Amino acid sequence: MKFTQLIIVVALVCTGCKQLQQSQSTQVHHYEPNHESLAKHKAAPEWLADAKLGMYFHWGPYSVPAYGSAWYPSHMYMKGGSINKWHEEHFGPIEEFGYEKFIPMFTATHFDPEEWADLFQKTGAKFAGPVAEHHDGFAMWDSKINPWNAASMGPKRDILGELFQSLEKRNIKTLATFHHARNGQRNANTPEHWGKNGYNSHYPYHPDLPTATKDPMLRKLFGNFETIDEFNTYWLDQVNEVVKKYHPDLIWYDSWLNLIPEKTRLEMVSTYFNNGVKNGQEVVICRKQDDLPLDYSIEDIEQGGRKDIYPTTWMTDITLGESRWMYVEGHKYKSADLVIRNMIDVWSKNGVVLLNVSPRADGVINQEQRDVLKQIGNWLQINGEAVYGSRPHTIFGYGPAQSEDGSHGGQSSKIQYTAEDVRFTVSKDKKAMYVFFLGKPKAGKRIEMRAIGGYHRNIPPSPIKNVTLLGSSAKVKWEHTTESFFLTIPDVPLDDLANVFKFELE
Template identity: 65%
Template structure:
């Protein structure tokens, strides 16, 4: 029996052969290159020689990170509590005054000693993330608030010197490497720089900086140490240098496999972004790492960096690998009292949609200030990990098919970018992936199909003009039940087995010759 639309697989095979020959020639020629010629320079032309998405990253599919810091102490509003507590009239401001007193008496810095992280167990967390199926993991290294989660000699407001008095990033990286899990450090501190000193034009808000700036606010401090927490430097260029120095410190001391950037990097001069990338790529060359940078919007060229969509994803396949960052919380990123969490079934189905479109998922969890990841989130991670344990071969190391699939689910717009991460899929929605060695194809039903139902998949029909590749067998992942199937000129036909199938997502494997 035959299957249509496998022509892309043959194209990929030919492309891989040609690419392999070219790479072999280049590898032999590289022996004769000087060190200077192999060094990345701080300009886009030189930096674009870096491979944006190495094969290991395309294979990984899932990573886990977490929003955790002094903002986890009040556990109210959102991870933007530090800035909002200084915005007069804001609900967080009013909550703060009622719960802790005036901001002039109890500032954000007063939460730091309360951020003790006494239950933080890096070994257990590394195992938890790996068991959930993550191939890379790490912390929010620094959020908009200006507090660093590593042992910093540059930023005095760091987790080793204050609060937990532990090197959160360093300890976790050590344990992740023991588990053979790659590492990621995310940076959100481009927004920490105080850009509101200059009066704003009519109708504009202070959105470009995390902390507001107005007469009498503690955020306007000139204290040599405290002003660094609020990003309040003499000039914005002084902050830009501070931004860069902290990233370089993490790169030099911890060698992350991925550095990921939140929005607002566009507010930094292009030269600083170029210096950052050149330093990271050159460091990786010395450590023999294939590293990845991830950005949002147009903050970095896609020739050298992977584009991320927050809380969403693309609506169709893209030829270049991309990423989405989503959170287990219904909408919040840090731990918030009373926050609801997404059902694991919803998360898995939406991740499958991302994977079918050439995307990679960065999943966020929200620890409490004391270092406890609550049972609701742990249960979701276990469900995700259990599903991947059975169906992982259809995910890891796969590539997109000619089309991502089909279905009737309504894909609403995300609250941030692209398609929503909370689409309600059903078994009527179907997605495809292909093994990168072209030996198998996978069909996902995003739910549990009706037993005995015959399903026609027109996207896989044999067209008389299309190259044909034989299907050797069809199996149901996680079961040894016999699967009935038939190929014809218009569709590929599957008969659903008369056994219980996976209620999260049912996956069939087509073994190809």
């Protein structure tokens, strides 16, 4: 071996395992802000396909009123609307009590990043992080770009930074989500849109509303810049600040990323990918709708899923609340069986779940949510081998449950499954196939599963040599014929949420 070759080998060893685990493209490539260059980045690395479950949370000054929805900051300025009326009844006129007055009330007194990281880990999450900035324009990190940030006011703590440290200690990948593309005020010159909700800006605009302020600092909260180009630079600077300061493994974008000019988006992507190369990370960008090409990003379907297996890794973000993302006083939460069964359906179709919790303004994640998270975590403790690192079978499963359209595309995340609904996954090495019953089948029942019988093309990857019930030592009776497969449910205590049988393959 030549001396120069020896130096190269030693140098590679010394870079450490994390950098050696990168994909080949990130080892050797510097990304330019154009589609051809960015497409060389692997959209979904192996770690994400293996992870299956992540967690995040909607939390900020909008959590203080605990009323309506996370769109409270917008709706409170819509004169005559129900939120506006409620706000003025409880806090006074918006001219005297604007959204900025909630910030000192957003104390986060009970925020404990170590305890939260433990909670996410026990739930089974493999990546986690905060809504870094919602539409309201308030940053949850220690920002030098945005004066309206959690380290400078309100909690006076670096929420994102502290949590990232706690997550990294537990080898949990980090996530930052950005929703602030909609924060930019785009209606100042369109009188027909004044005072109304929507039209691509979070805060309604009217010359008589506080959101039209010319105050140099306050206008940044409302995204009310002199020009939209100035706002677009502000948007990019904040994302780049988080990327370069905190190095998230995954950044996720809410709808309306399309409002940011393509050139600016490409600059954002190249900066993020190059930062990943520099830090030895296989980073991921997740977007909704068609806001970035799937050549180098993955798709998210809000509160939903897919109706069939998708060839590449995708994501759904769902919330424990029945419909709300932030903490709302008295709002109901989904049951653990509903959440787990719908997550299994996602996993069987090559998807990853991003699960949202809703802390109170003081930093308490209430017991109702914790009870559901505990059930999810306990279930994954027993059945996790059928989930983590798994891949789809040739079909996702079968059963009588009817697919319902989701409000954001795909199918709903609130389908009511039963034990007659069956889903499949396969281990990466194809040495095991897992059969999920989305409920509690009757003990002693002999179930025919023609979908994986020898007559069909959906048979397991190789012959079955044994069948076991995860979490049980009971013997399982089974028969695999040339036309069908028969499984007898053992007479043992079964899980009310879902039950998984492992088919050991030759």
